[in-house]
Amino acid sequence: MQQESSSRVADAVGDVSARVRQVIGEVGCSQREFARRIVMDPSKLSRSLGGSRRFTVAELARIADAGDVDAAWLLGSGAGAGARSGPRRGNGDAGGNAASAAPEGGRPLQIVRETVRLIAESGFHAVRVSDIAEACETSTAAIHYHFPGRAELLEAAIRWCMDEDTARRAARTAEARDAADELRQLIDLQIPSSPQQRRQWLVWLDLWAEAARSTAVGQLHVDYYRQWRTTVADVIRRGITQGVFREVDPEFAALHLTALIDGLAAQALATAPAPDRLGARPGTEPQADGAETMRTALLAHVETELAAKPAP
Template sequence: MQQDPEVADRVRKVIADAGVTQREFARRIVMDPSKLSRSLGGTRRFTAAELARIADTGGVDAGWLLGAGGRAEVRDVPSPPRRERAFAAAAEGGRPLQIVRETVRLVAERGFHAVRVADIAEACATSTAAIHYHFPGRDDLLEAAVRWCMDEDTARRAARVADAADAADELRQLIELQIPRTPQQRWQWSVWLDLWAEAARSTAVGRLHADYYRQWRATVADVIRRGVDQSVFRPVDPQSAALRLTALIDGLATQVLATTPAADGANPGMDSATSGTDSTTSDDMHEALLAYVDATLTA
C-alpha cells in the first residue's frame, strides 16, 4: 500500500522549517538517513512511530502530518518539570535522543538484557508509555543506540584528526581516540562489546555492526594509504594493515575493560579484585598499539 505523497511533502516542510540538513534531521529523530530518504522519495512508508517522532521533534501536530487536520505551526509546549528540563538541556535533539543517550548509558552499565524499559523511563523522568511512543520495542531502542554510538564516534574522529600534520599523526590521533581512558570511552566500549553479542542474534543490528566496521576499517586503510603516498609509512597493503590494526585495537580494548577497573566508577560492575599484575591498562594498550605501528608501518 502506497503512502500519501503529501505526507512526504509535509515532512519535507518540517525539515525545512527546522533549518537543518536532511541527514541532521534524521539524526535528531534517531532514524537511518537512508530510510528517511527512501520515505521522502516514495519507495518506503513512514512508520507510525517515525511520524510521531517527526511531529514531536518538528513541533507540529501528528494529525497535520497525516493530512487529518491539525496545525503545521510549532505548538506551544508546556514547561516540563525541573529534572526533565535538565535532561532535555543536555540532550540536543529532543526527547528521542535523550531516550537513546540514557539507553546507551544504562546498557554500558548493566548490559542490554538487564535494562528494562522502566529503567530507561526512570532515567528520563518519564513514563514507559512515553518511551514506547517514540520506540515501540526494545529492538528499536537497540538499533537507535547503535546508530547514535556510530554517529558520535564518527564525529569525534573527524574533529580529532582535523589538524593532523600528516597521515602518521592522523593515525596516532585515531588510536588515541580508541583508548578507553575516560568514563565516556569506557561506556562506549562496553556498549560495543554488548552489541557485538547482540549482532550474532539480530539481523538489523548485525548489518549495522558490519556497516560500521566496514567504514571504520576503510577510514584506517585510507589513512595508511595516504601515509604510504607521503612516505611516512612503508609500502604495505592498506586493507590488510587496517584489518590487523583494528583487530588489535578491539582485542586490547576488551582486555582493558575486562582486567582494569575504572578508578572513577565508569564501570560499576568492576572491582579492585579484578586488577592485578596480569591486568592490561589503557596505557599498556596505547603503548602496545604505538609499538605495533612503529614495527609494522612506520617508514
C-alpha cells in the first residue's frame, strides 16, 4: 500500500481495512471500545472500515499499538498471515527507542493522559511536545508517530476527556433511586472538589478558548455539549414522569442548568488557592469553599426550579 501526500493510506482493494478488522477481532472488544482505546472518533473508524474514508498513517500507528502488531503489516508490507502471528513491533516505540515496559493502556493513551495533565497544569499552548515526551519517558519522534501535530493531540485530549466523563456518569448514576437522585449524582460529578475533577475542569476551560478559534475543535465541543444537555434533559423528563420534578420544558431546563454549572465551576476554579490549583500539594487538601458554594447553589436551583412541590 502506498502512503499518499495527505498522510492518508490508499486502500483500493480493502486490504488495510480487512487487517484492521482482524486486529479488532483479535483484541476481542467492540468496535466502539476499540475506537476509545485508539482515541479515534467511532464514526471515523466505522467509515474507514467500510471503505468510505481512508485511515491516516497516525491512526494506523495507534491501531498497531493497540493490537500489538507491526504497522508495516497493517500496510501490507510485513510478513505474517495473522494479526497475532504477524510481526510485532518489538521495540515499543518509533525511532528505535526501546521501552522497558509497555505503558498501561498502550502508548497512545499514555500520551493523551499526560497531555491532559500537562494542559491542566500549564495550558495547551504552553505544553511542548518535548514536555509530553519527557512525561511519557519516550522520544518526541514517538509522540509524532502517534499524533503528527498539536491539532491531533488536542482532538485526542478532548475525545479522551469526553469518554472519561461519559463513563463516570454511567457508573455513578447506574443505581440512582429516582430521577431526582440521578440529577444530584450528575451535579456532584461536576463539582471541582477532587484533584481529578479540578484537572478536568481546567482542561475544559482551556478547550473552550480553542473551540472559539478552531472549527474542528468547535465541532467536538458542540457534539459533547449536545450529548451532555441531552443526558440532563432526559433525566429531567424522567423526573417529570415520576412526579419528582414539576412540569417544565426539559430541554430549556437542561440548557439553564448546564450553563449554571459551567459558570459556577469557572468561578470556583478562579478562586482556587494558589499556587497549586490541582490540590496536589503534599500534606494539604484543596480548599472546598468554592466547590461547596457551587454545590449549594446548584442544589438550591434544582429545589426551586425543578423539584415538585408537595401537595397542600
